[in-house]
Amino acid sequence: MVVTRFAPSPTGYLHVGGARTALFSWLWARHTGGKFVLRIEDTDLKRNTPTAMQQVINDLRWLGIEWDEGPEVSEPNGPYLQSQRHQQGIYDKYVNQLLGEGKAYYCFDTSEELEAMREEATDQKQNLTYRRPEIFPDEKDAAKARSEGRPVTVRFAVPQDEDIIVQDIVRGEVKFAASEIGDFIIKKSDGFPTYNFACVVDDYLMKITHVIRGQEHLNNTPGQQALWQALGFGQLPQYVHMSVTVSEGGGKLSKRERPKALRQAIKTIENIDLEKLAQIGNINSEELESFIKGKTTPDMPVIDAMAEYIGVELPEINIVDFLRSGYLPETMVNFLAFLGWNPGDNREIMSIDELVRAFDLSRLTKSNSLFDRQKLIAFNTEHIKMTPREKLLGHLKDYLKTINSPVLSADDEQLKRIIILCEGARTLADIERKSRFLFLENDKIVYDDDAIKKVLLKGDGLDVLKNIQAKIEKFVTNPACRIDGQEKVTAEYTEKLLRSIAEERKVGLGKVAQPLRVALCGGTISISIFEAVEMLGKEKTLARIDNALNVIPAKAGIQKNDDVMDSRVRGNDKKEC
C-alpha cells in the first residue's frame, strides 16, 4: 500500500510551496487508495513557534487536505511530533546503534572551528567534506568533552566505497560521488536529531513508501539513502523530487517576499512617520530600523499590520493570504496541482475529485514553474462559476468572517441574491466590494474622488441626480406617479425610471445610472444599480442622493444652482408621471 507524508517544520503559516508538496502527497495517496501521514518536524527549538502547528493544520483543512495519520487524527505509529519522539528516545536508539557499529562517531568541534574549516575548503574551491578521524572517539572522550564544556555531536560516517545512485521518479537516475558527501551531523549538541536523521528514521518507522518533496531536497537524498542502508532498513522508499515553484521576480517562491515587498514600499513613501509605524506594528523603533535595513524580519502579524497601515498590498504567499484575498479552496487545490503536473489532455479547470482520479506521479514536470497570479485569478473565476450556489454561500460567509466585513449582517437570502447579481466575479472580494455599501450606514459611505469628478461634476451628473431624486420622491408621495401601481421601489421600477430619464435626455443609460451609483455607493463599481435601489429601500436611497447633492458640490467648491435646476425638474414632473 502506498503511504505518503507531509512533514512540515512549523515555523509559520503554511505557504504555497508547502501546500503544493502536501497536495501532491495527498493526491497520490488518494489516487492509489493509500494513506497520507502528517508529521511535524519540530526538532529546531530556535525556529519553531508554538502556534505554527495549529496554523498549518488549519490551512491544510481549509484546502481539504485531510490526513489519515497524524496529530488530532489517528496515531498508530505515533507520536507524530518529532520533539515528542525525541523525548521517547526513538532517535537516540538508532544513533547508538550506529555508534556501536562504528558507523557514526562523536565530534567536538565548535562552530568557530567548523567555520574555519569551511573557509579553508572554499579557498581550495571545494565544499567542506568533514575530515573523518582515523580513530573514532569513545564514550570516555565524549564525557570528557562534555565536562570541558565542548559541544558534542554525532556524525554519520558516509560509506566511501562507491558512488550513490538515487532513483528518482521524476528525474531517473541521479549519481553522486561518495567523496562529495561529507560525514554529516545526525545528532546535535543539544541532543536533538538533525532533519536528515529524524526524517530517515521516521520515514522507516511510519512505513512511508513514497517520499514526495521539493527538488531542494535532492542533494540531501544520497546521504539519507546511505543512512537508510546503514541502519539496515531494507527496501528504500521511492523518491519523488518535484520541480521548484518560482516567483515573478525569479528565484524560489519564498515567504520572505512579503516582508521584502513591505520594506520596499516603506522606502518609497516620503515623510513616513516611522514612530507611528513602529507603534502600529507593536515593535520599537530600533527593530523597525533594523527591518528597513534588511537586517531582521519581524513576525507575520507585525508585517501585516504595518502593510495595512500604509495601505500596501503584499503578494499572497501563505495559504491564508489567498483566503483573505477571496480565493476558493477548490481554486487553490486546482491551481497548485498544475504547478508541476498536468493530466496530459487539455483539461485545466478540474474539481478535486477529478484531480484525484487523474493524478499520476509519472506526469510530473521536470522544469520549474512560475506562480502566475493572473492565471490563478482566471482559475478562481471559473471555480466561482461552477461552484453550486449553496456551497459558494458557505465559502462567501467564511470569507466575510475572515475579513470581518459589514456584509456579515446580511441574511442568507440577501447573500444568495448578491451572489446571483455578481455572476462573473473573479474573487469573493469582488462580491464583497460590490455589495458592502448596502450594509453600511449612510454616513459611512466613502466617496471616491475620481468617481465624483468623472461622473458627477464633469457632465450634468448632478442634474441627472436631481431628476432621479424628484421622481422617486413623487413616487413616494403620489401614488399616481407609480408605474404599474407598484408600492415598493423595485428593481423593475427603477430600471423603467432610469430608462425613461435616459430617453428623455437623449443619452445612454450609463449617463443616468452612473450618477445614481456614485450617490448610493460612493464609487463606480457595484451590483446592478436597479437591484441596489430595491435592496437599499427608498429611505436610504433618497437620503444618500440628498447627501450626495449637498455634500459633493460643496466639497468640490462648486456653486449650486438650485433654483434653475429645481424649477426645471418640477416643471417637467407632471408630464413625466
Next chain:
RNA sequence: GGCCCCAUCGUCUAGGUCGGCCUAGGACACCGGGUUUUCAACCCGGCAACAGGGGUUCGAAUCCCCUUGGGGCUACCA
C-alpha cells in the same frame, strides 16, 4: 567557487519513453472587434515558441555532446 537539476509561445504546458502523425495543440496574458447601467463575465478574430552550436539519421522539438541561460543545495534549518 563546488555539487545537482532544468531548458517548446510573455506565462503554465501538450508532444519527447516508440525520431516521420508537428506547416508544433490547449490555457492564461496581450492586441483588435462585438455585447453592456459600472466592474466583471460573455461572444468573434488575431499575435506568439522548439535557447545556440555541433553530431547520429533518409529524416530530430523528440537521441548524444558542448556552449549559454535559469534554478536548487552548499548549517549542530528543515
